[in-house]
Amino acid sequence: MSQNSEPAPSVLYVVGTPIGHLGDLSPRAESLLAKASIIACEDTRYSGKLLKRIEAKGHRISFHKHNFRSRIPKLINLLEEGKSIAIISDAGLPGICDPGQELVAEARKNNHQVICIPGPCAATTALVSSGLPSSQFCFEGFLPPKGKHRRKRLKSIALEERTTIIYESPHRLIQLLKELHELCDECRPIQVAKELTKVHEEQIGHNLKLVLQHFLDNKPQGEFTLVLGGYKNNSEPLTDKKQLKSELNKLIRDGLSPTEAAKKLAEEIGESKRVLYSLIHEENKVSNND
Ligand code: SAM
Numbered sequence: 001m002s003q004n005s006e007p008a009p010s011v012l013y014v015v016g017t018p019i020g021h022l023g024d025l026s027p028r029a030e031s032l033l034a035k036a037s038i039i040a041c042e043d044t045r046y047s048g049k050l051l052k053r054i055e056a057k058g059h060r061i062s063f064h065k066h067n068f069r070s071r072i073p074k075l076i077n078l079l080e081e082g083k084s085i086a087i088i089s090d091a092g093l094p095g096i097c098d099p100g101q102e103l104v105a106e107a108r109k110n111n112h113q114v115i116c117i118p119g120p121c122a123a124t125t126a127l128v129s130s131g132l133p134s135s136q137f138c139f140e141g142f143l144p145p146k147g148k149h150r151r152k153r154l155k156s157i158a159l160e161e162r163t164t165i166i167y168e169s170p171h172r173l174i175q176l177l178k179e180l181h182e183l184c185d186e187c188r189p190i191q192v193a194k195e196l197t198k199v200h201e202e203q204i205g206h207n208l209k210l211v212l213q214h215f216l217d218n219k220p221q222g223e224f225t226l227v228l229g230g231y232k233n234n235s236e237p238l239t240d241k242k243q244l245k246s247e248l249n250k251l252i253r254d255g256l257s258p259t260e261a262a263k264k265l266a267e268e269i270g271e272s273k274r275v276l277y278s279l280i281h282e283e284n285k286v287s288n289n290d
Contacts, residue, residue, distance in 0.1 A: 007036045007084035012075075012107045014100060016119015017050060019091045020198035020223075029117045030054050036086035038078055040071070042099055046090050063087065068099045072106050079112045093121045097141045097167055123165045126193035126225035129203060130163075133230065137163040143176070158183035159278060161230040170220040177212040180228065183259065184208060185274040189229030195222040233278065241279065244271070248280050 006028075007013060013032055018024040033039060033056045040063035041047040051060070063071050075085055087094045087103060093116075094100030107114050127134050138160055144150040157164050158180070168176050173192075180190075186209040194202040200222065204214050244265070251261035258280045266273035 006032050009082040009084055010079050011084055011113045011115055013086045014094050014116040015086050015088050016093045017088050019120045019122050019196055024120050024197060026119060029119055032117055033086055037083040038085040040085060040087040042089040047088055063099055065099055068102060072103055075103060076106055076110055096121055122196055122225045125196050126227050127165055129193055130191035130227040132163045132189060132227050140164055140166045142167050154179050154183055159231050163230055164228045166226040168224055168226060173220040173224055174215050177215060181208045181212050185272055191227045193225045245279055
């Protein structure tokens with residue numbers, strides 16, 4: 001489809017907008033937003049600045065995490081009436097930790113065409129800037145703020161062999177780094193991308209120990225995306241795996257959590273706590289499959 005025929009009637013456009021640098025709005029996104037009949041914005045006031053700059057004329061409708069359910073039928077009706085709709089979030093790609101996915105699903109269910117006008121995304125921008133393996137990766141978005149669901153996700157991240165990308169707010173960053181430091185080897189590679197595409201863009205690396213220390217010394221301010229290297233079981237083969245497992249089980253029976261047991265035994269015998277922790281996990285997997 002040529003750019004001149006966009007926007008087409010009854011099409012939903014998912015439009016990527018900058019994550020900082022306004023120059024990152026693509027000419028195609030700018031042209032589409034300038035002409036779309038309806039623009040669904042996560043925050044109409046916030047996006048108002050961008051839309052005013054490009055002289056967008058379309059009617060603006062707020063579409064955020066508190067009202068998206070009631071807005072979806074209205075937007076589908078507008079598509080049915082032949083309107084072209086662009087959806088944007090405050091930054092980056094709609095649908096990536098921002099509203100959008102449910103609207104796209106509903107539009108598809110109703111046989112409307114959906115076209116993405118690609119643009120910046122903090123996750124992929126951080127990944128390719130990190131230097132960590134990028135041919136296979138996981139995106140975790142924001143972790144649950146607390147409780148057992150958070151713990152479960154953290155444990156699975158600790159054993160994930162692919163590079164993992166995590167979003168985090170500045171006031172929770174140190175807590176997250178502490179938890180990762182506790183569950184992973186402290187030499188595990190990590191790059192924290194700060195303020196991507198902005199004036200104070202910075203990369204903080206190279207491993208969990210150094211990065212945690214950096215943020216204990218420098219209060220986190222700005223926007224952050226973490227890129228954590230995958231788990232590698234490259235330790236020497238354990239000669240007496242069975243004995244270690246039995247020591248770990250004993251500590252757990254005595255009331256320690258698996259993490260505490262791995263930590264305690266690691267300190268006693270000078271083995272990596274990550275390796276010991278994965279032994280417990282291995283054990284559990286075997287017993288769950290029994
Ligand atoms: N839809 C967005 C995208 O495509 O990346 C993500 C929105 S999510 C609500 C916001 C989170 O993305 C922030 O808390 C931060 O973790 C990450 N983020 C957004 N902009 C960033 C930037 N310029 N630098 C680093 N991380 C950023």
